[in-house]
Amino acid sequence: MALLEARALVKRFGGLVAVNNVDLDVEAGEIRGIIGPNGAGKTTLFNLVSGALRLSSGTITFNGEVISGRKPSHIAKAGLVRTFQRNAMFPNYTVLENVLLSRHTQIEETLFKAIFGTDREEEERNRARAREILEFLELDIYANEQAENLAHGHQRLLGIANALAVEPRLIMLDEPVAGMNPTETAMVTDHIRRLRDEWNMTVILVEHDMRTVMEICEYITVINFGSKLMEGTPKEVSQNPEVIEAYLGSEEIDI
Ligand SMILES: Nc1ncnc2c1ncn2[C@@H]1O[C@H](COP(=O)(O)OP(=O)(O)OP(=O)(O)O)[C@@H](O)[C@H]1O
Ligand SMILES: [Mg+2]
Structure with missing residues (x-):
């Protein structure tokens, strides 16, 4: 199958x-x-x-x-997640915050849960994972930059990072x-x-x-x-x- x-x-x-x-x-x-x-x-x-x-x-x-x-x-x-044809990010947040926010907004059904729903340990795990994703895509040097200040290519890459935040298989x-x-x-x-090749993603x-x-x-x-x-x-x-x-x-x- x-x-x-x-x-x-x-x-x-x-x-x-x-x-x-x-x-x-x-x-x-x-x-x-x-x-x-x-x-x-x-x-x-x-x-x-x-x-x-x-x-x-x-x-x-x-x-x-x-x-x-x-x-x-x-x-x-x-x-299973997708990226968008146009830049889809949170322009006024940093690159790292983008990946963290994306995880919540894609998985959680309510904004309340997205904002208040995680405990400290989980938040730290998410943060570590977000850093790994940024490193993988060589965006880590921009982690604390405001997303809207990135070059076009890096903004698009951040869109991929945001999608990866939910740990997809596809x-x-x-x-x-x-x-x-x-x-x-x-x-x-x-x-x-x-x-x-390295993350076995489809x-x-x-x-x-x-x-x-x-x-x-x-x-x-x-x-x-x-x-x-x-x-x-x-x-x-x-x-x-x-x-x-x-x-x-x-x-x-x-x-
Ligand atoms: N929400 C919508 N309401 C009405 N028509 C729509 C909607 N979304 C897409 N369409 C129409 O459906 C068709 C397919 O559009 P779609 O955006 O899927 O094409 P595409 O292959 O992605 O094109 P492109 O290569 O330009 O991105 C088009 O005729 C489009 O106008
Ligand atoms: Mg299209």
């Missing part, structure tokens, strides 16, 4: 079918890419899996447990290298690979940057108009005429 098994997912927004009968199987330890043109339904798919949006129909199983219909906090606790990254320069892209790509990433997708994903799912167009290795995908027509051909992408 795959770690994540999504079956016949459908999401309608009024008359628009944003996700149309999509199946998705992701094995533990995989780095899976999801690609497709703007508006194809990639972020909506993430929102369905993370529980942020309610499914119109379909079933999602994670680690043997049916998670469709459950709250995002339950799904996060079960070990992390979904929505355009992790969007807007980055080549140096930042290489840094983030390297960290994503290390998350899998990763699903949506990304328009083809070079990144082709470089780090073993397997790629292509979405077009809400439906799955094909799945395959980077080579199979980049050579598929339908994909080139639907997606690659429409952009000036060098692969």
Whole structure:
């Protein structure tokens, strides 16, 4: 059984079918890419899996447990989290505070519990873990910086740190290298690979940057108009005429 098994997912927004009968199987330890043109339904798919949006129909199983219909906090606790396409952080807090706050806000259902719910020992454990996450992503030197003062690449990385705060098994990254320069892209790509190799994380990433997708994903799912167009290795995908027509051909992408 795959770690994540999504079956016949459908999401309608009024008359628009944003996700149309999509199946998705992701094995533990995989780095899976999801690609497709703007508006194809990639972020909506993430929102369905993370529980942020309610499914119109379909079933999602994670680690043997049916998670469709459950709250995002339950799904996060079960070990599945996502990052956001835009920077998602607490801009006025320090980098370290961001990771601590994220743990609470993603898992706890009420703000009261998030603020007052932990005892001192637990808080110290959380703090130690937050420092490990920052070290892993080489953000520890910025631990006491205000988040909004970080460079763009580091802000995006902080988004990943915030997601890691809940100790996930599977992390979904929505355009992790969007807007980055080549140096930042290489840094983030390297960290994503290390998350899998050193922390045994399973990763699903949506990304328009083809070079990144082709470089780090073993397997790629292509979405077009809400439906799955094909799945395959980077080579199979980049050579598929339908994909080139639907997606690659429409952009000036060098692969
Ligand atoms: N909350 C919403 N209400 C109504 N329509 C929505 C909503 N969210 C997304 N859509 C529509 O669903 C479709 C899929 O959007 P989605 O954001 O999932 O695409 P995407 O593949 O992530 O695109 P991009 O690559 O530009 O991020 C689009 O037509 C979008 O306008
Ligand atoms: Mg999107």
